[in-house]
Amino acid sequence: FDRGSLSGKRVFITAGPTREALDPVRYISNHSSGKMGYALAEAAVDAGAKVTLISGPVNLPAPQRCERIMVESAEQMLAASLEHIDECDIFIASAAVADFRPVAVAEHKLKKGTEEIMELRLVKNPDIVASVAARQNKPFTVGFAAETRDVVHYAQDKLSRKNLDLIIANDVSRSDIGFNSDDNAVTVVSHDDVQQLPLSSKRQLASKLIEIIAAHQEN
């Protein structure tokens, strides 16, 4: 019987948003639902992989036969991603990681005060997928690119700047695909190829993407 294209492979997948705390009750985040990353985890399990899903806060149940680690912030997602990275064959970064976090987390709930304008100071978060790809013994590393224009151009830039092996670009200016929708349409960009995958459910797309990733990482 078919043992699956990722039989015996260890696959780590980041999914969902991160939350960056401002104070005990407030945070900065985004509209990622985790659907894309969870669909990839299911497809990778179906392809025979041993999957670790590193997930930000989402409303989805853990996929079956998959280890799930729940995190909140980008720093926690980085720590969870690196903890067993030496065992990882393929790293897929589908999470929408907050690029910045508040410089300090207030110990108590911030008070309104009398000012009409409030300013926040933010500091850049670590880049998780770039940290993985910078390792000497790096896994086959796949990123996503959330773009609103010049999708392929910016994806190619991220592919080389972050030292990735493959990048999956989606146009997040459309409301029928990308963040929080059930469907997606993507462009898979490698160092020598650009492949369009037309609109379909995230589940169907995930199976196709896992096939493509499996084929690439064999070479």
Ligand code: PMT
């Ligand atoms: O969760 P869903 O609702 O299903 O939506 C899916 C999605 C739109 C979130 C997903 O398909 C997607 O595009 N994920 C990447 C979102 C993103 O943050 O893209 P980016 O272009 O800002 O980042 C590029 C890559 O670097 C991504 O692989 C991202 O995970 C990674 N990154 C970014 C910043 C950071 N600090 N660490 C990272 O690892």
